[in-house]
Amino acid sequence: MRLVCGIxxxxxxSMEKRNTNQTYGExxxxxxxxxxxxxxxxxxxxxxxxxxxxxxxxxxxQYNVGxxxxxxxxxxxxxxxxxxxxxxxxxxxFAAQRACDQAVNAVAYNNFNVKIIGTSAGLTSEKNGGTxxxxxxxxxxxxxxxxxxxxxGDAEEFxxxxxxxxxxxxxxxxxxxKGDFPVFHSPDYQFKPSVAEVLQDGADVGLITTGITTNEGxxxxxxxxxxxxxxxxxxxxxIKPFDEQAVLDCVSKVKKIVTVENHSIIGSLGxxxxxxxxxxxxxxxxVQLGLRDCFGETATLDYMMHxxxxxxxxxxxxxxxx
Amino acid sequence: MDLQxxxxxxxxxxxxxxxxxxxxxxxxxxxxxxxxxVLYYDVMNxxxxxxxxxxxxxxxxxxxxxxxxxxxxxxxxxxAEERLKELDQNGGSLPKHVxxxxxxxxDYSSGSLGQGLSVACGMAASLKEKYPDTRVYALLGDGxxxxxxxxxxxxxxxxxxxxxxxxxVDYNQxxxxxxxxxxxxxxxxxxxxxxxxxxxxxxDGHDTNALQKTITQAKLHHGQPTIIIAHTKKGRGxxxxxxxxxxxxxxxxxxxxxxxxxxxxxxx
Ligand SMILES: Cc1ncc(C[n+]2csc(CCOP(=O)(O)OP(=O)(O)O)c2C)c(N)n1
Numbered sequence: 117m118r119l120v121c122g123i124x125x126x127x128x129x130s131m132e133k134r135n136t137n138q139t140y141g142e143x144x145x146x147x148x149x150x151x152x153x154x155x156x157x158x159x160x161x162x163x164x165x166x167x168x169x170x171x172x173x174x175x176x177x178q179y180n181v182g183x184x185x186x187x188x189x190x191x192x193x194x195x196x197x198x199x200x201x202x203x204x205x206x207x208x209x210f211a212a213q214r215a216c217d218q219a220v221n222a223v224a225y226n227n228f229n230v231k232i233i234g235t236s237a238g239l240t241s242e243k244n245g246g247t248x249x250x251x252x253x254x255x256x257x258x259x260x261x262x263x264x265x266x267x268x269g270d271a272e273e274f275x276x277x278x279x280x281x282x283x284x285x286x287x288x289x290x291x292x293x294k295g296d297f298p299v300f301h302s303p304d305y306q307f308k309p310s311v312a313e314v315l316q317d318g319a320d321v322g323l324i325t326t327g328i329t330t331n332e333g334x335x336x337x338x339x340x341x342x343x344x345x346x347x348x349x350x351x352x353x354x355i356k357p358f359d360e361q362a363v364l365d366c367v368s369k370v371k372k373i374v375t376v377e378n379h380s381i382i383g384s385l386g387x388x389x390x391x392x393x394x395x396x397x398x399x400x401x402x403v404q405l406g407l408r409d410c411f412g413e414t415a416t417l418d419y420m421m422h423x424x425x426x427x428x429x430x431x432x433x434x435x436x437x438x
Numbered sequence: 439m440d441l442q443x444x445x446x447x448x449x450x451x452x453x454x455x456x457x458x459x460x461x462x463x464x465x466x467x468x469x470x471x472x473x474x475x476v477l478y479y480d481v482m483n484x485x486x487x488x489x490x491x492x493x494x495x496x497x498x499x500x501x502x503x504x505x506x507x508x509x510x511x512x513x514x515x516x517x518a519e520e521r522l523k524e525l526d527q528n529g530g531s532l533p534k535h536v537x538x539x540x541x542x543x544x545d546y547s548s549g550s551l552g553q554g555l556s557v558a559c560g561m562a563a564s565l566k567e568k569y570p571d572t573r574v575y576a577l578l579g580d581g582x583x584x585x586x587x588x589x590x591x592x593x594x595x596x597x598x599x600x601x602x603x604x605x606x607v608d609y610n611q612x613x614x615x616x617x618x619x620x621x622x623x624x625x626x627x628x629x630x631x632x633x634x635x636x637x638x639x640x641x642d643g644h645d646t647n648a649l650q651k652t653i654t655q656a657k658l659h660h661g662q663p664t665i666i667i668a669h670t671k672k673g674r675g676x677x678x679x680x681x682x683x684x685x686x687x688x689x690x691x692x693x694x695x696x697x698x699x700x701x702x703x704x705x706x
Contacts, residue, residue: 160581162615180615182584182622183551210550243462243526245533247501247549414526414533 131298134271137166140233140292143275144170144203147282148177154282155195157181157204159188165205165235165292185210189218189232196228201282207241208234208291212253223287224262230288231281232257237267237291238378239412239420240328249412255383257289258356264309265355267291267327267378267385270299273353276307284309293328293378295417300334310354312362318346321435322366322373322400326352326385329376329405329426336431345435352385363392372401372438376426381406403434441646445475448513449675450702451522452506457698459525461689462534463502464679465672466579469610469643470503473668476649477575478510481657488516488543492569495545495561499554500579500608501535502687508532508541516543552585554578555605559595562603562663573657576605581613584622589634595663596635604656605636605665608643610672612683631665643668677701 148154148170156167156178171178179195181187185206192202205211211234212219223230234253241248257265264286268274274292281288300315315330316337325333330351337347348370350362366373373393375386386404393400405426412420421427425434449471456462478484482494498507505525512519524530531540535549546557558576565572582588595603609627611618618624631638637659641652649668656664672686673679676698690698 158615160584160613160615160621164614180621183581183613184584184586184622186586214550243534245535245549246537247535247547414530414535415528419528 131300133296134299135296136271136274136292136294137164139271139275140166140278141169143278145173147279148174151201151282153199154201154203155179157188157192157195157202159183159185159206159210161206161235164207164294165233167205185214186218189215189230190222192230193218193222193226193228196230197226201229201231203231203233205233205235205292207248208237208250208253209241209248211289212250212256216256219257219263219287220260224260227262227286229285232287232289233292234289235292236294238293238327239417240294240378241412242294242417243414245414246411251380251407251411252383253289253291254355254377254379254385255387258384258388263287263289264357265289266353267355268353269325269327269330269351270297270301272299272301272305273307277353280307280309291327297328298331300331307353310357310359312359313351313353314349314362315351316347316349318348319369320346321438322348322350322370323431323435324350324352324363324366324373324375324385324389325377326355327378329378332421332426332428332431333376335428336435339428339432340435343436347435355384355388358388358392360392363389364396364398367393367398367400371399372403374403374405374431374434374438376431377406378421378426379406381408401438403438405430405434439479441475441479441650444479445472445646446702448475448506448509450699451509453676453698453702455509455522455525456505457690457695458523459527461687462505462526463687464676465612465683465686466500466608466610467503467505468674468676468679469670469672470500470577470608471506471674472644472646472649473577473606473608473670474506474510476646476653478514480650481653482575483572492572494572495558495565495574497546497554497558497561497574497576498536498548499558499576500551500582501548501554504532504534504536507536507544511541511543517541551579551582552587555588555591556594558603558605559591559598559600562595562600563598566600566602570602573602573604576603578605578607579613580607580609580611580618580624581621583607583624592631592634592636599661600663601660603663604653605663607665607667608670609667610670612672612681612686614683614686616683628667635662637662637664638667639664640667640669643670644674675702
């Protein structure tokens with residue numbers, strides 16, 4: 117077993133946890149210092165995004181459109197058209213569903229430089245329940261031409277994706293996963309867009325994770341290592357453009373792959389992997405973990421991750437039964 | 439029935455139930471208690487039971503205010519009192535955002551703001567054909583009226599002369615990020631509805647008598663939909679929450695719970 121990328125070696129238990137929303141505020145304050153055109157656009161959910169720190173630092177660089185997500189995205193397109201770099205945020209469900217046509221037409225079709233942050237993404241919406249749990253945001257944004265799509269694995273990656281997005285010119289969708297999560301990236305980590313990270317090499321089974329499921333995957337791998345199962349673990353922080361080569365490298369070593377996502381199994385990570393396998397005529401068994409064509413519910417994150425088999429124990433169970 | 443007293447009891451119960459659930463949307467739940475009380479204990483025709491096709495309908499557009507509605511449904515025997523303990527619990531059957539597939543008596547599952555009035559229009563248009571006396575009541579948040587779809591529905595209701603549709607806005611003048619006047623100013627609010635072709639009435643949304651009178655007046659109006667702008671206070675009745683947008687949602691301590699209970703009993 118060999119750690120290929122720079123993850124903390126002490127193990128999941130000892131990793132520092134960082135809060136996503138706090139990271140958002142702090143990072144934007146830092147990015148905004150030199151990028152005077154960077155502005156924040158909110159839709160009555162500033163509390164949920166964490167942009168308050170930015171507003172405090174630069175009071176004149178925030179807009180709040182009220183509870184109006186379509187307006188949020190359309191307005192941001194106008195800001196971008198005239199030279200601003202808008203970071204527009206609302207709950208991921210509404211960013212993708214309510215404002216979908218605005219994202220397609222006002223942003224992507226016009227190719228405006230808008231950054232959309234989908235907050236409380238997937239099951240991290242927790243007790244807000246089924247109407248708020250975005251099961252399709254990655255699938256939706258992935259299907260929109262010109263959008264780049266990210267589901268960062270921890271706060272360090274999130275911060276670096278935000279920085280990348282601030283400087284990349286074009287539409288970007290980034291998931292913000294509400295809560296405190298272990299930071300598995302080491303301090304010298306450098307985010308590279310559309311490059312998957314090999315977290316662990318192994319010859320028995322491939323594990324491909326994204327967003328908050330990567331931490332679960334890391335924990336699962338530690339247990340599986342003890343059981344003598346060697347897992348090739350890939351973290352896909354970029355959902356689009358998708359790192360096809362990383363998947364091909366993985367299947368050159370293993371013939372069974374498990375994908376895990378905090379999302380419907382339709383249309384995002386698992387689907388993207390399936391497309392790569394089919395396109396290259398690669399023979400491999402693929403098991404997709406995620407929400408199986410169903411909605412979320414009003415419950416805690418741990419409860420739902422366990423229920424849908426996307427926590428460490430669910431991953432272990434799936435892999436040992438392969 | 440003394441509705442004012444009834445509402446006070448239901449408010450205390452709502453406060454208890456949300457606290458027991460580990461916190462939640464106190465602000466907009468407590469502001470809407472009298473409105474829902476008057477609808478469910480006086481105004482709405484539910485005599486034929488939930489299954490009656492001609493019964494009145496209620497759309498809670500601001501779906502995060504489920505707790506007082508659940509408390510009412512339990513009090514009226516539509517759901518078992520025991521279930522209130524399941525509010526927002528893992529594996530529970532009472533999600534804070536009202537859910538028609540989980541709770542008998544809920545007419546529309548909401549949580550995504552701004553969509554309810556359109557659904558209410560659809561129900562009103564369809565019910566009007568067969569059951570001219572049946573009414574559809576829709577309770578909206580004021581912040582919710584930022585959503586463009588509310589105004590699309592407003593134009594539609596006027597077009598189809600949906601006088602069997604009565605909208606009520608819980609005008610507590612608060613949303614999440616601030617007071618409505620600071621985030622997106624709705625004023626002149628009544629004039630906006632008038633301009634969209636609605637009959638507009640206003641009243642104190644915590645005075646059950648005023649609400650009864652105003653809704654009765656709305657029912658007598660023909661040819662246009664009616665909107666009632668009910669002036670309320672977010673977090674009504676709990677001293678540290680009242681009229682403070684910070685308490686849109688949150689968790690409270692045991693000490694705060696006791697303060698709240700004392701406040702509510704004092705007002706009783
Ligand atoms: C479409 C949509 N956008 C955002 C939210 C998040 N949200 C929930 S409640 C709320 C504020 C609601 O304010 P208001 O309508 O005034 O309700 P009240 O003050 O009566 O609670 C927001 C922004 C949502 N539920 N739906």
